[in-house]
Amino acid sequence: MAIGIYSETAPLHKVLVHTPGREVSLVNPKLKDELLFDDIIFEEDARREHLNMLNIFETAMPSGAEILEILDLVRETFQLEEARHYLIDRLVRSMPDTNIHLIRENLEQSSPDELVTFIIEGTPETDHGFVLWPLPNLLFTRDLAAIAGQEIIISRAAKQARIRESILMETLVNFHSVFDGVRTNALYLDGYQTIEGGDILMIDETTLLIGMSERTSFTGIFSVAERLLDGNIEHVIAVDIPKKRSSMHLDTIFTMLDRNEFVVFPPAIEQQSDNVIILSSGADGIRADMMPSLKQALEAVMGETITFISCGGSDPVDQYREQWTDGANILALAPGIVVIYDRNTHTLEGLKDYGYRLMEQFEFVDTFRDRKPDPDRDGKIVVPFHAPELCRGRGGARCMTLPLLRQ
Numbered sequence: 001m002a003i004g005i006y007s008e009t010a011p012l013h014k015v016l017v018h019t020p021g022r023e024v025s026l027v028n029p030k031l032k033d034e035l036l037f038d039d040i041i042f043e044e045d046a047r048r049e050h051l052n053m054l055n056i057f058e059t060a061m062p063s064g065a066e067i068l069e070i071l072d073l074v075r076e077t078f079q080l081e082e083a084r085h086y087l088i089d090r091l092v093r094s095m096p097d098t099n100i101h102l103i104r105e106n107l108e109q110s111s112p113d114e115l116v117t118f119i120i121e122g123t124p125e126t127d128h129g130f131v132l133w134p135l136p137n138l139l140f141t142r143d144l145a146a147i148a149g150q151e152i153i154i155s156r157a158a159k160q161a162r163i164r165e166s167i168l169m170e171t172l173v174n175f176h177s178v179f180d181g182v183r184t185n186a187l188y189l190d191g192y193q194t195i196e197g198g199d200i201l202m203i204d205e206t207t208l209l210i211g212m213s214e215r216t217s218f219t220g221i222f223s224v225a226e227r228l229l230d231g232n233i234e235h236v237i238a239v240d241i242p243k244k245r246s247s248m249h250l251d252t253i254f255t256m257l258d259r260n261e262f263v264v265f266p267p268a269i270e271q272q273s274d275n276v277i278i279l280s281s282g283a284d285g286i287r288a289d290m291m292p293s294l295k296q297a298l299e300a301v302m303g304e305t306i307t308f309i310s311c312g313g314s315d316p317v318d319q320y321r322e323q324w325t326d327g328a329n330i331l332a333l334a335p336g337i338v339v340i341y342d343r344n345t346h347t348l349e350g351l352k353d354y355g356y357r358l359m360e361q362f363e364f365v366d367t368f369r370d371r372k373p374d375p376d377r378d379g380k381i382v383v384p385f386h387a388p389e390l391c392r393g394r395g396g397a398r399c400m401t402l403p404l405l406r407q
Contacts, residue, residue: 003182003404005121005147006205008256009332014405016073016141017054017347020046020390023120023134034379035136035161038245039392049387049388050139053397056126058384059365060333060373068404070141071116073176074168083175087119097141097160102130119164137162141402142251142397143215144169144202148208149232151185153224158194158215178404187227195220198249199397201256207301208232211250214243225279225286235301239294240275242268248326251398253311253328254294258336258380260365261354263347265323267316269294272309309354312348323346329396336375339397351382361385 003014025043027035035255041203054067061067077083092101100107110118122132137143144165146153154173157166173179173186189195193274198212208228210221218238226385238249246321247253254263264270278301293299298306312319327344333401335355348358357379359367364383367373373381390400 001267003147003152003179004150005406006149007057007201007259007406008202008334010084010256010333010406011331012057012061012065012403012405013407014068014403014404016068016070016144016404017050017400018070018074018141019050019054019139020136020139021120022070023122023138024393026121026134027136031118031133035133035311036159037136037392038394041136041392042389043305046387046393047195049385049390050400052207053385053387053390053400056339056385057333057384057401059129059368060337061195062182062372068178070138070144070172073172073178074116074119075112075301077172077176078115083171084108084110084115086173086174087115087167090170091164094163094167095160098128098132100132103351107119115247133161135162135395136162137392138165138168138397139390140198142395142399143196143198143249144402146197146202147182147403147404148200148202148228149198149205150182151228151231152179152182153187153195153197154189156189156194157196158217161237162196187224189220189223191219193217193220193223195224196249197402198251199253201250203256204296205238206232207237207298208233208235209237209250209298211254212238212240212349213247213249214245214383215248221288222279229279229281229286230270234280236279237294237297237301238277238279239297240272248394249399251329253323255328255330255332255398257309257330257351259336260302260304261336261350262306262308263328263330264308265311265328265380266319268323307354309350311344311347313350315346317354318346323395325391326394326399329398331397331401332361334375336380337373337384338381340387341391341396342386343388343391344384348382348384354380356380356382359383 044296201209201217253268312322328349
């Protein structure tokens with residue numbers, strides 16, 4: 001199966017998602033902070049909202065495009081005994097503090113379905129005194145990996161609560177046929193280096209943008225840059241962003257809408273300076289050039305003027321409120337055809353000012369049920385979708401998708 005990403009905005013052809021299941025119902029107020037959630041989520045409503053979002057995707061995506069459910073891939077992969085052994089071994093070696101080795105023999109004897117349930121839902125305390133919390137963050141498939149050209153960067157989670165997700169993604173890449181084309185091009189990090197997919201944006205075929213956040217270390221960025229700059233990538237732009245829960249990843253404060261249009265959270269992007277480095281190949285290794293701002297760095301490597309559209313509009317209060325509700329976490333389904341939570345009203349008004357037509361989610365589906373939207377014919381469209389329960393998880397449409405192919 002083909003995999004390749006050369007732009008954040010090219011038409012989406014293949015994407016990996018996870019519709020929330022019982023694992024979110026296993027998060028209680030006592031556990032939510034440890035599991036990186038600000039609130040608890042009602043599973044039934046969250047599932048309905050997520051499926052409605054996928055209906056928008058299906059409407060916009062070309063004929064023959066694929067929306068892949070990660071648990072389907074996991075179940076298929078676990079049919080291979082070798083894959084199950086690989087995952088269990090990685091769990092034991094990567095999570096020594098959990099004492100998972102105490103139940104290794106039981107895991108080895110588990111059926112594929114039993115192992116899937118164990119990995120996703122965890123387990124309450126056993127006779128051995130072993131406990132494993134659920135994986136509610138699997139909803140945010142974006143953080144598991146990132147495709148750069150035809151290479152796949154496997155995330156190395158910074159938080160203990162998400163280590164299992166990284167191991168799960170490693171297992172899929174190593175054993176599932178979907179990843180046959182990129183398996184030999186997989187990038188893994190070592191030691192204390194960390195990187196997560198929400199910090200990685202593919203600007204164009206030669207430029208990668210990576211945020212140095214609370215989840216992605218500079219050594220992680222540099223390790224990826226060393227590998228990619230030997231290939232088709234000419235520039236890796238590293239931007240230092242606030243190390244805060246509210247801006248956990250770059251894509252919570254900065255996303256791409258069209259070839260030269262971006263939505264930004266001004267306090268963390270436009271009001272920062274001297275926080276950007278352009279990494280490129282030089283005669284003596286990697287060259288690092290400091291830049292005064294992200295806008296100037298992007299314009300320098302892209303060779304054109306770009307537009308920043310403010311998340312939340314012009315009022316600082318609205319900017320902070322709507323960044324908190326993922327107003328800057330927008331997913332492009334095609335150039336200028338984008339998806340956002342409907343509660344970010346000031347961001348939506350700002351997009352209208354830049355020529356975007358607002359189409360409510362069911363209007364969009366009805367309008368393009370029998371014909372696919374074409375940006376050249378239909379113009380720029382923003383689709384606000386209603387998802388108050390999903391929004392509690394602190395991740396928008398981009399966070400909830402891992403694109404595998406854009407063409």
